[in-house]
Amino acid sequence: MSVIADAKGGEKLIEVRNLVxxxxxxxxxxxxxxxxxxxxxxxxxFDVIRGETFGIVGETxxxxxxxxxxxxxxxxxxxxxxxFEGEDIGRRKGxxxxxxxxxxxxxxxxxxxxxxxxxxxxxxIADPFVIHGMYKGEGERKRRVQELMDRVGLNPEHYNxxxxxxxxxxxxxxxxARAIALEPKLLVADEPVSALDVSIQAQVLNLLRxxxxxxxxxxxxxxxxxxxxxxxxxxxxxxxxGKIVELAPSDALYGFPRHPYTGALLSSVPVPDPVxxxxxxxxxxxxxxxxxxxxxxxxxxxxxxxxxxxxxxEEPPLDDKxxxxxxxxxxxxxxxEVKLRLPVALMATKP
Amino acid sequence: xxxxxPLLEVNDLRVAFTTEDGVVHAVDGVSYAVSQGRTLGIVGxxxxxxxxxxxxxxxxxxxxxxxxxxxxxxxxxDLLTLSADALREIRGNDIAMIFQDPLSSLHPFYxxxxxxxxxxxxxxxxxxxxxxxxxxxxxxxxGIPDPHRRVDxxxxxxxxxxxxxxxIAMALANEPKLLxxxxxxxxxxxxxxxxILSLIADLQSRLGMAVIIITxxxxxxxxxxxxxxxxxxxxxxxxxxxxxxxxxxxxxYTWGLLESIPRLEASRDRELVPISGRPPSLINRPxxxxxxxxxxxxxxxxxxxxxxxxxxxxxxxxxxxCLLSPRVRGEIWRGLRAGTPPEELRAALVESERQPGAAAxxxxxxxxxxxx
Numbered sequence: 001m002s003v004i005a006d007a008k009g010g011e012k013l014i015e016v017r018n019l020v021x022x023x024x025x026x027x028x029x030x031x032x033x034x035x036x037x038x039x040x041x042x043x044x045x046f047d048v049i050r051g052e053t054f055g056i057v058g059e060t061x062x063x064x065x066x067x068x069x070x071x072x073x074x075x076x077x078x079x080x081x082x083x084f085e086g087e088d089i090g091r092r093k094g095x096x097x098x099x100x101x102x103x104x105x106x107x108x109x110x111x112x113x114x115x116x117x118x119x120x121x122x123x124x125i126a127d128p129f130v131i132h133g134m135y136k137g138e139g140e141r142k143r144r145v146q147e148l149m150d151r152v153g154l155n156p157e158h159y160n161x162x163x164x165x166x167x168x169x170x171x172x173x174x175x176x177a178r179a180i181a182l183e184p185k186l187l188v189a190d191e192p193v194s195a196l197d198v199s200i201q202a203q204v205l206n207l208l209r210x211x212x213x214x215x216x217x218x219x220x221x222x223x224x225x226x227x228x229x230x231x232x233x234x235x236x237x238x239x240x241x242g243k244i245v246e247l248a249p250s251d252a253l254y255g256f257p258r259h260p261y262t263g264a265l266l267s268s269v270p271v272p273d274p275v276x277x278x279x280x281x282x283x284x285x286x287x288x289x290x291x292x293x294x295x296x297x298x299x300x301x302x303x304x305x306x307x308x309x310x311x312x313x314e315e316p317p318l319d320d321k322x323x324x325x326x327x328x329x330x331x332x333x334x335x336x337e338v339k340l341r342l343p344v345a346l347m348a349t350k351p
Numbered sequence: 352x353x354x355x356x357p358l359l360e361v362n363d364l365r366v367a368f369t370t371e372d373g374v375v376h377a378v379d380g381v382s383y384a385v386s387q388g389r390t391l392g393i394v395g396x397x398x399x400x401x402x403x404x405x406x407x408x409x410x411x412x413x414x415x416x417x418x419x420x421x422x423x424x425x426x427x428x429d430l431l432t433l434s435a436d437a438l439r440e441i442r443g444n445d446i447a448m449i450f451q452d453p454l455s456s457l458h459p460f461y462x463x464x465x466x467x468x469x470x471x472x473x474x475x476x477x478x479x480x481x482x483x484x485x486x487x488x489x490x491x492x493x494g495i496p497d498p499h500r501r502v503d504x505x506x507x508x509x510x511x512x513x514x515x516x517x518x519i520a521m522a523l524a525n526e527p528k529l530l531x532x533x534x535x536x537x538x539x540x541x542x543x544x545x546x547i548l549s550l551i552a553d554l555q556s557r558l559g560m561a562v563i564i565i566t567x568x569x570x571x572x573x574x575x576x577x578x579x580x581x582x583x584x585x586x587x588x589x590x591x592x593x594x595x596x597x598x599x600x601x602x603x604y605t606w607g608l609l610e611s612i613p614r615l616e617a618s619r620d621r622e623l624v625p626i627s628g629r630p631p632s633l634i635n636r637p638x639x640x641x642x643x644x645x646x647x648x649x650x651x652x653x654x655x656x657x658x659x660x661x662x663x664x665x666x667x668x669x670x671x672x673c674l675l676s677p678r679v680r681g682e683i684w685r686g687l688r689a690g691t692p693p694e695e696l697r698a699a700l701v702e703s704e705r706q707p708g709a710a711a712x713x714x715x716x717x718x719x720x721x722x723x
Contacts, residue, residue, distance in 0.1 A: 059540040060511070167629045197396040198567050202611035202625035224540060231613030231623070250619065268545035269615060270570030274593045283549060284542045286496070287510045 010049035012083075013186060013218050014071065019044045019080035021066050025292060038292045040066040042242035043080070045318075050185075053212065053219040055233030055250070057226055057265070059288055063242040064222050068188050071220065072104045073097060084186075102132060105179040107208075109191035111171035115163040121174055122159040125149065128181040148177040152207060169200035173207065180211060187212075188220045193228065205232060226269050230254050238262050241291055241299040244318060248325035258321045258332040261300050267341050282341045298330070306331045356427075357384035358561045359408070359446075359529055364421035366400075366407050373634040377403040379585040380421075382660075385529065385578075390555065390562040392576030392593070394569060394608070398630050400585035401565045405531045407431075409448055410438040425529070444474040447522035451534035453514035457506040463490075463517050464502030470524040489520040493550060512543035519550065526558060533565045548575055569608055573597060581605050584631050584641040587660055591669035601663065601671040601680050603646045606687055624693060640674060647693040648675060648683060648700055679703075 022037035041063040048054045056064040069075045071082060073089060082090045089100055105128075108114040115124055125145045128134075135141040146156035152173040163171055172192060179187055189208060193201040209232065212219050221232050229236055229250075236253050238246040238261065246259040257263045260282075267282040284303050289295055295302045301311035310330055318328040366378040378400040385391045395401045406412045408423050410430060423430040425446065430438060450456040458466060467486035471477060477485070483502065490498035493516040506514055515535065522530055532551065536544035552575055555562050564575060572579050573593060580590040581602065589602040600606055607626035628645040631637050637644050639654040646653070658672040665677070673680065679700065686696045 059542060169629065197630070198569075199396060199607060199611055199626035200629065202623035203627075205613070206623055206625060226541065227613040227615050230615060231619060254615065264542060266615070268541040270544070270548070270568065270574045271615060272569040272573045272609065272612065273597055273616070274573045275597070281545060281549065283545055285546075287512055287543070 010052065012047045013050040013085060014048040015081075015083040015086075016047070016071070017045050017081040017083070019067070019070060019082065020078045021063075021070055021075060022078045036292055039242050039294060040291060041070065042294075044239075044242070044244050046237055046244060046247060048186075048218060048220060049235075050218055051216055052234040053221055053232055055229040055236040056220070056222045056239060057224065057229050057236060058239035059224065059265075061241075061288055061291060062239040063291070064239050065190055067239070068106070068190050068220060068222050071186075072106050072188050073100065074106070098132075102182045103184050104186040104188065105182065105184040107172070107175050107179050107187065107189040107192045110195050111168055111175055112195070114175055115171055117163055120160050120162055121149070121154075121166070124163070124174060125177045125181060128178060132182065134182075145177075145181075148181055151211075152177045152180075153203075167200075168196050169203055172196060172204050176204070176207060176211070180215065180217075183215065184217070186218045186220065188222070190222045191224070192221075194223065194225065201228070208232070226254075226265060238265070241288065241294050243299060243328065244326075245300065245329070246325070246327040247318065248327075252323065252325050256322065256325070256335070256338055258325050258327040259300075259329045260304050260306050260331075260333055262327075263333050263338065263341060264305075298328070306333075357386045358426065359563075360384045360422070360424040361404070361408070362422040362424070364404065364407065364423060365419065366403050366412060367418045369416045369418070370634075375633045376585055376636065377633060378407065381582070381585070381587055383580055383587065383590065385561045385563060387528070387561055388555070388559050389578065390552075390564060390576045392572030392579045393563065393565045393582060394567065394572055394579060395582035396567055396630055398584075398633065399582040400633075401582050402533055404582075405448065405533055405563060405565060408531065409442055409446060410435070440474075443470055443527075444525045445527055446529045446531065447525070447527040449515075449518050449522050449530070449532040449535045451537055453511065453518045453538070454506065456518060457514060459506055462503055462505055463509065467502075467517070467521055467524060470521050474525050485524070486520075489524055490517070492523070492554070493517070493520045494546075495520075511539055512546060515539060515543075515547055516550070519547070519554075523554065523558070527560060529561045529563070530555075531563045531565070534567070535564065536571065537566070537568075544571075551575065569612065581608070584636060585633060586641065586672065587670075588642065588673070589669075589671045590660070591666075595666065595669055599669070599681075600684065601669065601677070602642075602673050603648055603675075603683075604642050606684060607645075610687060621690070624687075640672075647697045650674075650701070650704055675700075 019041055020043055021041040022039050024034045025036040025038060026032040027035045044067060056067060058064045066075065070077050073092065077090045081088050092100055122145050125148055126141055129141055135144050146159060149156045154170060154173050166174065193204050196204060208219065211217060221229065223229050233250050235249050237244045238259065240261050246253065246262045253262065257266055264282050264284045282305065286303055289302060297313055297315045298311045301307040304311065316328045316330045318326050321327045321332050362382050364378055364381045368375045368377060381404055383391065393401045403412060407419060408430065419431055464483060464486045467489060468479065468482035471482040471485055487498045487502050490501055495501050495513055495516050509517060536547050539547065548571065551562065564572065566572060576593050579593050579596045580587045581604065583604050589605050600609060610624040611626055613623060626645055631641060631644065639656055640658050643649040643653045653674050656674055658674045660670050660672040663669045663671065663677055683696050
């Protein structure tokens with residue numbers, strides 16, 4: 001597992017080892033038999049360094065949200081270990097699990113369904129204090145909540161308003177305030193801006209970046225938008241069908257992607273510049289195969305432009321391909337191929 | 352050189368809906384034109400009126416609570432004055448539309464093939480068997496593998512990308528002259544988005560249609576559109592050929608959109624510059640320039656005076672509705688590109704307004720201040 005260690009050599013906050021989550025598929029009404037499993041996350045290992053922003057990207061159904069939910073223990077892993085500050089949290093229950101919640105919090109994708117419409121903003125943000133029995137005095141709690149509202153850029157006077165009185169961007173700020181209320185060490189943001197309008201997205205992204213700097217938060221940032229992930233993250237893991245196919249520092253991943261799937265993802269991103277954006281597109285054909293019945297060996301071989309016989313016989317290990325970039329591929333992209341298909345990627349690495 | 356008369360010409364279109372809360376001015380004086388074989392991209396946020404504009408073109412906003420004025424000329428006929436029956440002849444035949452959410456636009460109880468055939472039979476005299484053959488041919492055209500089997504499947508058996516392809520097949524069934532695609536890729540992953548965009552571009556070049564593509568994603572229009580119109584609060588605030596719009600954007604809202612999205616080719620350390628505030632209510636619109644409450648470069652006058660969409664003196668194809676002078680706008684944009692924060696540019700602008708004749712300092716002082 002030595003290759004998984006981070007190049008920067010910082011202190012590890014989270015170590016994930018061989019994490020697996022299978023959701024059973026059952027048949028029968030009275031007597032339910034398991035007839036298969038959706039392999040949402042299938043043997044994933046990575047580390048998260050204290051204070052960094054770790055990104056997970058991938059298409060719908062690649063397992064990125066399941067991974068996030070496993071990390072904060074909203075789901076129970078099927079097997080594998082999640083070490084938080086050196087302790088395995090994968091089997092925690094009851095009181096010890098509740099104590100863990102003070103350390104890790106989550107910001108959800110949809111700011112409309114993740115806030116209770118019947119509660120005032122003040123009581124939504126105060127909820128973590130109620131649950132964990134902090135700031136018991138009425139005035140003290142209110143003052144603390146208003147500090148939080150001010151910090152995320154909400155007007156503290158709106159303490160008694162209801163979520164429907166706020167716009168999407170402001171609601172997402174409420175969600176962020178609630179998540180940082182307990183001053184957690186880890187914040188997991190699952191698609192925090194994808195439900196927001198373009199002009200509002202930057203407000204929330206800047207807020208998250210600022211908070212991370214001020215509070216020294218460790219941030220796990222999950223999104224399908226590759227430009228947003230690059231902007232936010234220090235290191236990025238690319239997932240495909242429940243596996244990590246490439247893991248690298250942001251600049252390396254976007255400047256010189258090694259896995260053909262990463263290359264295809266980057267090549268698909270529309271560039272808001274009609275002149276610079278011209279390139280030979282590497283289009284993937286077909287759809288992502290079903291995670292209930294993924295292809296054998298390398299899971300990408302059915303759609304990979306570089307696939308050869310060995311790709312359907314032997315699973316490539318996730319190992320070092322180029323200066324700290326981990327990729328699971330038998331035939332990583334060459335510099336020539338990157339140049340041809342991804343002029344944008346090379347532009348990004350220019351000083 | 353006389354340009355061929357456009358296929359679709361929208362003149363001063365206004366659409367207002369009466370609601371319990373008041374009158375919503377969804378579209379307010381929009382004009383544009385699309386010619387055969389060209390692609391127009393309409394960009395804007397939710398609530399900017401981009402969808403209502405195209406729904407009105409299709410005659411889908413007619414109702415008791417709707418007030419529509421202006422002209423929508425399609426091949427010289429005003430669609431707004433046509434009867435419902437005459438419009439039905441055109442809709443789905445000469446003008447077709449692709450909607451954002453393919454799952455809710457396909458009927459879950461009917462087979463995909465049956466829904467395709469229905470579109471054909473509504474406009475063509477053809478036997479059911481011939482319509483079914485045409486449906487298979489269309490599924491093949493949009494790149495759905497194994498169309499003979501797929502034609503008898505239900506929408507839930509299709510993946511998201513395939514449903515969108517089926518929607519496109521349906522829109523193309525009668526070889527329309529104009530295809531309106533309303534956020535055709537918003538619900539899709541990037542890899543599928545790239546497939547769908549190249550499919551639309553490919554079909555356009557083969558069939559010679561005019562295409563209107565509506566999206567909030569500047570990247571998508573940069574990929575596919577020849578001309579771009581930027582909408583804000585029911586109006587077009589800037590329109591130009593795509594290359595010129597991206598090279599020399601003129602409206603502060605366009606700058607805001609360009610500066611607020613992270614870009615793959617920019618440095619990671621570059622701070623995003625968000626547009627402050629949020630889009631205005633279309634019931635109580637701000638006075639003066641609609642963008643002034645969010646515009647960093649507003650001056651006192653801008654709160655009273657309503658700007659017109661006017662061509663640039665240097666480029667008649669590039670139109671913008673902004674009260675700043677072209678020279679000042681050019682200086683601010685160069686400042687923004689050099690990484691000067693909008694506050695500094697604003698300060699320089701206000702300063703130059705106070706001392707007439709010193710306007711040139713707006714751009715000159717910006718970047719140098721940033722360096723110190």
